[in-house]
Amino acid sequence: MGITRRRFLTWMGAAAGSQVAVVDRSRAAGNRQFPGHPESFGVLHDVTRCIGCRRCEAACQEVNELPQPERPFDDLSVLEEQRRTAAGTYTVVNRFEGATGPVFVKVQCNHCLEPACASACFVKAFQKEKSGAVSYNADVCVGCRYCMIACPFNIPTYEYDNAFSPRVQKCTLCQPRIENGLLPGCVLSCPKEALTFGLRKQLLHIARNRITRNPARYVDHIYGEHEMGGTSWLYISGTAFKETGMREDLGTTAAGELTAGPLGAVPIVVGLWPVLLTGIWAIGKRKEQIADSERRRAVTEAEQKARQATEAQLAQLKQQMNKEKETAVKQAVQNALEQAASAAPAEAVPGSEENAAKEET
């Protein structure tokens, strides 16, 4: 089977396609932005409509099969103190005193677009689902509770009293119900339509519309549109959010970006440190070697010099000794000659005297 024209073109197309994909990815890496999954759901909580009936709490307990609380859900005296989510309680409603009477705010997981818990989890137990829900997988959770440190909204809770299979607990956005085409329990149960379920995109429109149509009723701020990179739960309210227990100083940076820098430095350290450290070691080693060889050379030179000096001295000494010996011999010869001359006087005596004088100079 040879390469047909059609097959060749398919290959070319695939190659071109992959190239486009690569280019896309490189651009994305340069200036990464994640506006959220396009068709993801969310809930709009209109704080001005909430009457604090706690039916959402009851519905949440029911659909998630959570343990029954100590005080029943119709006991509204619970609202007298501020509560937070807890193991077995995915959502709570808190009451605040506003300018025109009580204000009720529902608290639950906000299902961030780029969740801090998911970024922090070292076993990928948290996942941002296409539906918008941030899901939790207890099957891999080690229980380090870094997600609870990371969450800017203080939502995840832990089963501290469970010795053998403690889990992190938090709202699931009723992901299983959404998959079956059902509304989240809390939304379904709300008698005042303070909760609206829908596509996050559309919820933003609705929220914006309500604020525009009724500027006196609302603060001009959709909480969750940008907070910590945006959340799937959105809030509009007539009271400043910071007066109802919601922090306005969280900033708009997604949690993952806060740690991206140090994480990016890891491969650089892994790549560069060995080079740097080996370099330092090698420089030290080389210096040691050079110092060693210089020392050795200096020693050899010194030895050589010493030897030369000794040799020179020795030579001088030898010369001197030779000279002395010669003089002694000559002296002896002269003495002998003198003795011979005195025994038989001749003309040779002055000549020999001259010779001796020459030797001495």
Place this chain on the structure above:
Amino acid sequence: MSQQTSAHGKRLLSPFNVVTGCILLVGLVLTAMRFLGGLGTVTNLDDNNPWGVWIGFDLLCGVALAAGGYVTSAACYIFGLKRYHSAVRPAILTAFLGYALVVFALHYDVGRPWRLPYPIFVSQGTTSLLFEVGLCVFLYLTVLFIEYTPAALEWLGWRRARNIVVRMTLVLTIFGVVLSTLHQSSLGALFLIAPSKLHPLWYSGYLPVYFFVSSLFAGMSMVIFEGTLAHRYLHDKMDRTHLEESEGVVLGFGKAAAFVLAGYFFIKIIGIAVDDSWHHLVTGWGAWFLVELIGFVALPAFAYALGVRERNQRLIRVTAIWTVIGVMLNRLNISLVAFNYHLPSSQRYVPSWMEIATSIFIVTLGIVIYRFITTRMPILYEHPEYRTEH
């Protein structure tokens, strides 16, 4: 050596043994409570304060104070400062024990400790700085174990295996420095994800750098401090080289620590300038911050420098303890004191006595094991058969 051991055996009811025994006993009871009843039985942790002293002290302080291992081995084998050679083995041993105990302590803190290998072997959460910490600590513990083995192998008399390990020294040291750089800094970077919870004076984009740099002088100070302890209690185990070099180690490490502390002081100031947090300095939190920065960074730096100039061993040794306390203060400030600073005091975390007792139990365990090893293996002295090497 064996005489010493039997002498210890005879003095079974020495004060040290009695106190240690009591602590270990309490620790075992608490361990049973923790693992049978869950975290809630022994800790004051709650949903707002998921990390307590077991992370703040056992993990953060433990890792910082075990930095002596990589600092000393790098000084000796990479920077070629051979005169610190006798300090390497005790430093490696304390580092190894330190990290082993950190991992041991983590078993108490995490909800399902039998899953601690999960991040490496089952589901890798690579976007997490805790993943990086976990991976590095796991690898570094392995490296430290290998670096420690020559002492054990000499003790056992396994010459060939010992020589193989010794030949890997340089590679192991470099690997150790890389891993230490990464996880020391990552422990600081853990808190980068929570700018809304950590007080702005302690929160900084430079947290990873701060943690790494402070681990340097934490390590140096711990080497001096441990040397002081060993001199007092294990003097008979030290050989002449160790005793002769120890003064040089104290002076050299003291000098280095003075410089690094000074550098750290300045980068802390730079951090405040970059975030423009000056106005926080005049608040109560600012006063506490200055106690840490002036009282436990600037002053120790000065005291170290003075001690080195006057060759005052005593001052340097005292400053080492001072610096160690300062590093612990810093780690506890970041993980516990200045963390959740915005919460009302009724919602703040105060450790239960059982959490603290468990931490003391783990530290005691470390001391007992250290004593066991140093009284038997060639840590503070060189094995006579290998003395001529290096």
